[in-house]
Amino acid sequence: MALTQDIAATYKGPARVTSRFLAQGRNEVRGLLFLLIAGILIFVASTPFQAREAQLDPQVPLIARLYWSAFFCIFILPVLVYFFAACIWVLARIARRAISGYAIRFTLIWALLASTPVLLLLGLTAGFMGPGIQVQVVSIIWLAVFGWFWSAGLLSADGVA
Numbered sequence: 482m483a484l485t486q487d488i489a490a491t492y493k494g495p496a497r498v499t500s501r502f503l504a505q506g507r508n509e510v511r512g513l514l515f516l517l518i519a520g521i522l523i524f525v526a527s528t529p530f531q532a533r534e535a536q537l538d539p540q541v542p543l544i545a546r547l548y549w550s551a552f553f554c555i556f557i558l559p560v561l562v563y564f565f566a567a568c569i570w571v572l573a574r575i576a577r578r579a580i581s582g583y584a585i586r587f588t589l590i591w592a593l594l595a596s597t598p599v600l601l602l603l604g605l606t607a608g609f610m611g612p613g614i615q616v617q618v619v620s621i622i623w624l625a626v627f628g629w630f631w632s633a634g635l636l637s638a639d640g641v642a
Contacts, residue, residue: 484518487502487595488594488595488597488598491591491595491630492595495592495595495629495630495633495634495637496633496634496636496637497637498591498595499587499588499591499630499633499634499637499638500637500638502587502591503584503587503637503638507581507583509583512583512586512587512590513559515590515591515594516558516559516562516590516593516594517555517559518594519558519590519593519594519597520554520555520558520559521554521555522594522597522600522601523554523558523597523600524550524551524554524555525601525604526597526600526601526603526604526605527550527554527604528547528550528604528608529604529605529607529608529609530604530607530608531543531546531547531550532608533607533608533609533611534546562586562589562590562593563586565589566582566585566586566589567582569585569589570582570585573585578639579639579640580635580638580639581638584635584638584639585635585638587634587638588631588634588635588637588638589631591630591634592627592630592631592634593627595630596623596626596627596630599619599622599623599626599627600623602619603616603619603620603623606619
C-alpha cells in the first residue's frame with residue numbers, strides 16, 4: 482500500500498494500520514525513513530509561518546529562519562523522538578507492560594507522520610491568519626489526532642486492542 486493510502490487508512494482505523502506495520506517485523510530503516518519524512522513535512526508545514534514572521538520582523542531574514550527550522554526538523558527532532566520513546570519504554574517496564582522498544586518507537590513515529598496533514602493545515606493557518614484562536618483550535622485538533630493515533634497504536638502493539 483502507498484504511504485499516502487496508509488496515512489488515509491490511519492484516520493479510519495489507526496490500530497489496524499499500526500498492527501499491519503508491526504506484523505511485518507522489526508524494520509528500523511522504515512521507522513527512521515518515516516521519521517525523516519515526517520521531519521521534512523513538518524518543515525514544509527512551518528514555512529508559511531516562517532515567511533510571515535520574516536515579513537513582520539525583517540531583522541532575521543527568511544533564509545536564516547528556514548535554515549534553523551530545517552536543522553531542527555531534520556536533525557534534532559529525530560533525536561528528541563528517540564529519547565522520548567526511550568523514556569516511554571522505561572515507564573512501560575516500570576508498569577510491567579510487555580511492549581518492545583521498537584513498537585513504542587514505531588507507533589510514536591507513525592503517529593507523528595500520520596498526523597502531518599493536520600500539521601500542514603496548522604502551518605497554513607498560522608501563516609495566513611497569524612497567531613490567534615484559529616491556530617489554537619487547529620493545534621488542539623492536531624494534538625487530539627496525534628494522541629488518538631499514538632494511543633491506538635500502543636494499545637494495538639501491547640495486544641490490548
